[in-house]
Structures are given as C-alpha cells and as structure tokens.
Amino acid sequence: MNRESNGYTFLFATVMVVLVASALAFAATALKPDQEANIKKEKMQYILKSFGVAVERDASEEAYKKHIISEVVFDENGTEISKDAFTVDIAKEKGKFPIFNAEKDGKKFYVIPVRGMGLWDAIWGYVSVDENLKVDGIVFDHKAETPGLGGEITQDYFQKSFIGENVFDANGNLQGLKVVKGYQGKDNKADGEVDAISGATLTGNGVTEMLVRGLKPYEKYLKSNKK
Incomplete structure (x- = not known):
C-alpha cells in the first residue's frame, strides 16, 4: 500500500486509535483493584481520624479492626437491617443509615457518616459522638470548594471547633x-454552634444543613446508647 495515500493514513490512524484505546482499557482494568483498595483505606482513615486515631494509609486496616468493635445499618424507622455499615454508600443508598461503634482507651464512640452540598459540589464527613452525646x-x-474559603472545612482549626459541642439540647432533643x-x-x-469561616457563608450553610439533617436519623440510636 502506498504510504502516502489517504487510505494508508486512515488505516494507520485507525490502528493507532485501537491500540491506544486497548492499552488504556487494560491499564484501567489492571489498576482498578489498587484504586478500590486505596479508596477503602482512605475511608477507614476518615472514620478513625474522627475519634482521634491518625494512621498512615497502609496501617488503616489493622487500626480499623482494632478500634471498630461493631457496625450497624438501620432504616428510617430505626430498625436494624444489616451489620455491614462500611459498604453502604449514603450518596446512593437512600434510607440506609450506617453507624460505626468504636472504642479507644476504654471509651466508646459512635461514628456517623454525613453528606451534603457545599457551594460548588459535594461535601462529606464523619462525626464522632461520645457516650455523653458530645462531639469527640x-x-x-x-x-x-474554593481554596482558602469553603475549602477551609478540611482544616484542623475548623474541625476542632466542634469538639465538645452537645448534639442534644437541654431538653434531650437532637439539635x-x-x-x-x-x-x-x-x-x-451547650448550643451545638461554631463560628463560620470568613468568606465562606454558603459552604457553611451547606455544612449546617448536612449536619442537622444527617444526624437526625440517629437520634433514637444515640439516646438509647447514652451513658
């Protein structure tokens, strides 16, 4: 075939596209198990960090097994439907409410996943509550979220401002x-309130909505486990 012909050029381009697409597909398939493992470990790190256990990614599985003593999933009526909380995707599985029962230094904690919307896109988190129903x-x-503004929700100074806040009000109602x-x-x-981040009002509103709505389904469970 004449290498300078249009037919040759088209054939060459087609072959290259097929080869590159095949290589990319193979790479994606080969890397998928590692990607899924990393996502799993990162989730464990989030859960552990919420009650003060900070570990490297490779140490997360061992630490998770040590500190998470049980998992529960219940429906909107508070009925237990599963003990496999870790695999629940609250972004997709509406009506399922997972909770992680943790232990550290002889103390118990209840870790609740929450998810909502910030200014631009999804925000999420894990709230650790102690036996006195205060944020640990x-x-x-x-x-x-915007770096330096809404993106500040990932910073320690903001996250630590919640520590010690009461999840319930003086009358025993979830606030x-x-x-x-x-x-x-x-x-x-006592009021369950923290100071907002300057210049990030809409992200802060999203965090509030996420926490008020996200914690509500756990009211009955938390009350029944209060020390």
Missing part, C-alpha cells in the same frame, strides 16, 4: 450542629 471529633472533605456567621458563643459548648 469530626472530619470533613469536599470535592470542589444537630450548626455553623453560625458572627457567632458570639465563644466557649459555649
């Missing part, structure tokens, strides 16, 4: 957790 720790992440612009409560840990 919290971890947030996001897909596309959730709220991000408040111009908050004046200072060290008041």
